[in-house]
Amino acid sequence: MQLYSYFRSSAAWRVRIALAYKGLRAELHPVHLLREGGEQYAPAYRMLNPLGVVPTLIEDSRVFTQSLAILEYLEDRYPEPALLPRDPVERAWVRALALTIACDIHPLNNLRVLRYLEMTLGVGSAEREAWYRHWVTQGLKALEIETARPGWRGPFALDSAPTFADVCLIPQLYNARRFGVDLQSFPTLVAIEQACLALPAFAATAPEHQPDAPREPTP
């Protein structure tokens, strides 16, 4: 397998976590989202991924895009260890949490959107950061309510094993911190994060451990 990834992309990190958790190996191809106007827009990459986003996974010449579709594919093909529960109601709940992040938080705050706000609409950096914090906070509030439900035992979103919900949550919290979002109101989410980061599949796949991460911290 080959994974086109950017160290700081939370969508790419989701796939790195799932691969690692399932013990699958993929050769990593870094796609630098800023260099040369964005390597994701290079024609050769767009042959694989017409939208020009990361990640893209390749297995046996088959091309897979969209991080959640890739997670579902890995679950279909390599069901153990599972990242989805078996019960349809629990599966729906886990997927809803993952989609709250993938649809209602992340798309509003990724690079191409922040750049459009800056370049096309002339929105200043303070207002862009407020925009970022607004959507993250709205989404995390809902996730805190969902996870801190009566009877939650932890340590993961759905109790004793990580699922798609955790796979999406950890990169989102990492990004939220980067943008200075105050996480004090989200104790359950932070507790889940601690449990996840104790697992190598989450910790070893973090942005700073990627081959394309800069050696010095960047702003």
Add this chain to the structure above:
Amino acid sequence: MQLYSYFRSSAAWRVRIALAYKGLRAELHPVHLLREGGEQYAPAYRMLNPLGVVPTLIEDSRVFTQSLAILEYLEDRYPEPALLPRDPVERAWVRALALTIACDIHPLNNLRVLRYLEMTLGVGSAEREAWYRHWVTQGLKALEIETARPGWRGPFALDSAPTFADVCLIPQLYNARRFGVDLQSFPTLVAIEQACLALPAFAATAPEHQPDAPREPTP
């Protein structure tokens, strides 16, 4: 089953299509996204849907949120007629198309975002419409490339039967038209739309046939 829906919400329409296609009935509860500051923010509705968005589906007192999670749940519980193919590679492709709409087009253009642009950032209506058209066009371009692949037979995105891809595409094209997006560059998508709208599950669930649709056309 009970479905909390807004006639013009494309996420709610996805669920209405899936229910109708599978021959399932749900009692409809309209949630007016504009009236009284947005009925989706009423505390009683937020008990069901903490993020304050539509749709929400209820079955046997169980609450389901996020349209794609609801589609997956319906597929798990009521597999026939199927809206996902059986082959894992085809499933991944169908889900990727659905997610391109659900993650990379729709979230940027829904009401809460357009209102934030207007109210908080003071973005004027011409620039908001350009914003809308930009993200729709980017996404539809990628979808046209994906669907107009070599060997495509039609009439649906994945050939002979509708899938999640079509379920997400039809409401998105409807919305694109509402905002005056030129669809001439997307002949494959428009052909798929025609095939879908010949099916009652797609046509009869359209916004204008909803009980909460205004009798007179609104701007």
